[in-house]
Amino acid sequence: MPDxxxxxxxxxxxxxxxxxxxxxxxxxGTEGLLFVGLHSRGVxxxxxxxxxxKEVEGAQIPVGALxxxxxxxxxxxxxxxxxxxxxxxxxxxxxxxxxIDDVLFTGRSIRAAMDAIMDMGRPRSIQLAVLIDxxxxxxxxxxxxxxxxxxxxxxxxxxVRLKEMDGRDEVAIVKKEPAMETRP
Amino acid sequence: MSIMEQDKxxxxxxxxxxxxxxxxxxVLDVDDFSRDEIxxxxxxxxxxxxxxxxxxxxVPTLRGRSVVTLFYEPSTRTRASFELAAKSLSADxxxxxxxxxxxxxxxxxxxxxxxxEALGAEVxxxxxxxxxxxxxAAQNSRSIIVNAGDGWHAHPTQALLDIYTMREKLxxxxxxxxxxxxxxxxxxxxxxxxxxxxxxGAQIVLCGPPTLLPQAFEKVYPVTIERNxxxxxxxxxxVMALRLQKERQEKGLLPQIREYIAxxxxxxxxxxxxxxxxxxxHPGPVNEGIEISQEITRGSRSVIDAQVTNGVAVRMALLYLxxxxxxxxxxxAEGGRPQ
Numbered sequence: 001m002p003d004x005x006x007x008x009x010x011x012x013x014x015x016x017x018x019x020x021x022x023x024x025x026x027x028x029g030t031e032g033l034l035f036v037g038l039h040s041r042g043v044x045x046x047x048x049x050x051x052x053x054k055e056v057e058g059a060q061i062p063v064g065a066l067x068x069x070x071x072x073x074x075x076x077x078x079x080x081x082x083x084x085x086x087x088x089x090x091x092x093x094x095x096x097x098x099x100i101d102d103v104l105f106t107g108r109s110i111r112a113a114m115d116a117i118m119d120m121g122r123p124r125s126i127q128l129a130v131l132i133d134x135x136x137x138x139x140x141x142x143x144x145x146x147x148x149x150x151x152x153x154x155x156x157x158x159x160v161r162l163k164e165m166d167g168r169d170e171v172a173i174v175k176k177e178p179a180m181e182t183r184p
Numbered sequence: 185m186s187i188m189e190q191d192k193x194x195x196x197x198x199x200x201x202x203x204x205x206x207x208x209x210x211v212l213d214v215d216d217f218s219r220d221e222i223x224x225x226x227x228x229x230x231x232x233x234x235x236x237x238x239x240x241x242x243v244p245t246l247r248g249r250s251v252v253t254l255f256y257e258p259s260t261r262t263r264a265s266f267e268l269a270a271k272s273l274s275a276d277x278x279x280x281x282x283x284x285x286x287x288x289x290x291x292x293x294x295x296x297x298x299x300x301e302a303l304g305a306e307v308x309x310x311x312x313x314x315x316x317x318x319x320x321a322a323q324n325s326r327s328i329i330v331n332a333g334d335g336w337h338a339h340p341t342q343a344l345l346d347i348y349t350m351r352e353k354l355x356x357x358x359x360x361x362x363x364x365x366x367x368x369x370x371x372x373x374x375x376x377x378x379x380x381x382x383x384x385g386a387q388i389v390l391c392g393p394p395t396l397l398p399q400a401f402e403k404v405y406p407v408t409i410e411r412n413x414x415x416x417x418x419x420x421x422x423v424m425a426l427r428l429q430k431e432r433q434e435k436g437l438l439p440q441i442r443e444y445i446a447x448x449x450x451x452x453x454x455x456x457x458x459x460x461x462x463x464x465x466h467p468g469p470v471n472e473g474i475e476i477s478q479e480i481t482r483g484s485r486s487v488i489d490a491q492v493t494n495g496v497a498v499r500m501a502l503l504y505l506x507x508x509x510x511x512x513x514x515x516x517a518e519g520g521r522p523q
Contacts, residue, residue: 070235070243070245071245082224082227082228083228119242121239
């Protein structure tokens with residue numbers, strides 16, 4: 001079954017540019033902001049948002065990478081990915097953190113990410129930016145910034161492809177394969 | 185480092201689930217570990233190490249899981265290290281030693297293992313004076329067995345933390361010249377290090393008196409033997425001394441400790457023959473002034489404390505990996521690998 005492409009490279013770029021502006025507007029500037037991308041595709045998205053803001057505002061927002069493997073709630077179910085290094089460049093205490101991920105689904109990854117951040121310190125606030133919100137939430141979590149709301153079936157999967165890792169920019173809906181990466 | 189390079193570092197290749205690499209139900213020795221598996225342990229240990237450097241040195245990963253340490257031989261660092269590792273992952277830990285358990289009343293190893301299993305122990309970390317004891321336990325248990333040292337045979341977690349420390353300090357393992365000095369015959373640390381180091385592509389040189397290092401080692405293990413300590417250490421990247429048990433002299437394997445010191449002690453002058461950035465290692469506990477001269481035990485080349493610190497991260501990595509392998513209980517009972 002062929003992929004159904006929902007966002008092409010240009011759409012993806014526009015969505016991220018809009019989110020970047022919304023973040024600056026909502027936070028009245030860039031002071032005290034810290035971007036934290038969730039491994040793996042949240043990280044390049046966080047870098048792109050920081051880059052866009054740098055071009056517009058001239059300020060470099062620090063970007064970190066967060067691995068949530070050790071905070072997952074489905075450890076006994078098998079299928080754990082390789083634990084990567086969490087790399088947050090500054091102390092999180094008193095920062096306004098924007099968690100950044102590619103797809104928001106059940107909300108369990110974000111729950112794990114918030115727990116991980118809280119173990120590092122006491123941020124002033126945590127906001128959430130996602131490229132795609134595909135629904136099916138299992139926890140009371142909602143994003144502050146959304147690239148595109150995408151109603152999906154549970155048997156479908158959303159594939160976000162990024163130039164940095166996949167060679168091209170696009171978002172597609174694909175039929176779920178059994179081996180598809182699942183996050184909590 | 186420029187921003188660009190930093191960015192590249194953050195964008196790592198796509199996650200591969202570790203089941204493709206990790207093949208172990210138990211950790212009994214490292215002789216059946218592939219290079220990829222050892223690398224996976226090290227990468228996971230890197231992540232664990234960054235947790236240990238945080239203010240809150242605990243993650244909820246193994247919450248509600250149980251780990252029992254069962255030690256039939258005395259130990260300070262290995263046992264404390266496993267306990268800290270399990271607790272940093274939020275597992276519940278029960279410590280048993282032969283003096284505080286029914287072993288004193290004559291309970292057999294298999295009975296003890298069955299009892300612990302019935303109590304719900306998911307992982308049993310065991311040390312035993314008999315080589316092969318963990319294999320017997322693995323064959324008779326549904327719990328996961330981690331060998332924390334069996335007789336002269338193996339001490340897999342020590343070898344992994346030793347090599348992890350080499351990788352951390354020197355950046356690579358392949359091509360390193362590693363010299364192991366001392367009582368090799370009775371050393372499980374040496375045997376496990378030899379297997380894992382050779383898997384990782386290091387060159388291994390053994391040095392010691394014939395009574396403690398039989399010539400036959402060259403036939404059985406991928407090593408070379410050099411009896412002269414100066415020639416052995418020359419150009420080495422790592423010099424590892426092993427603990428000399430004083431009982432060996434009583435058994436007639438050593439005429440005199442003083443003679444051993446004269447011929448095999450690692451001192452400032454001998455260590456100077458190694459590479460300028462060479463590491464001095466020892467699995468501990470050190471008999472200061474016997475295997476290593478006092479002035480260099482805590483000297484600038486010594487990474488003995490780093491070995492202990494890294495031990496916790498490596499053991500956390502192993503507990504994480506071993507509790508994550510989905511398997512059928514039947515395969516576990518056979519003590520073998522999952523399909």
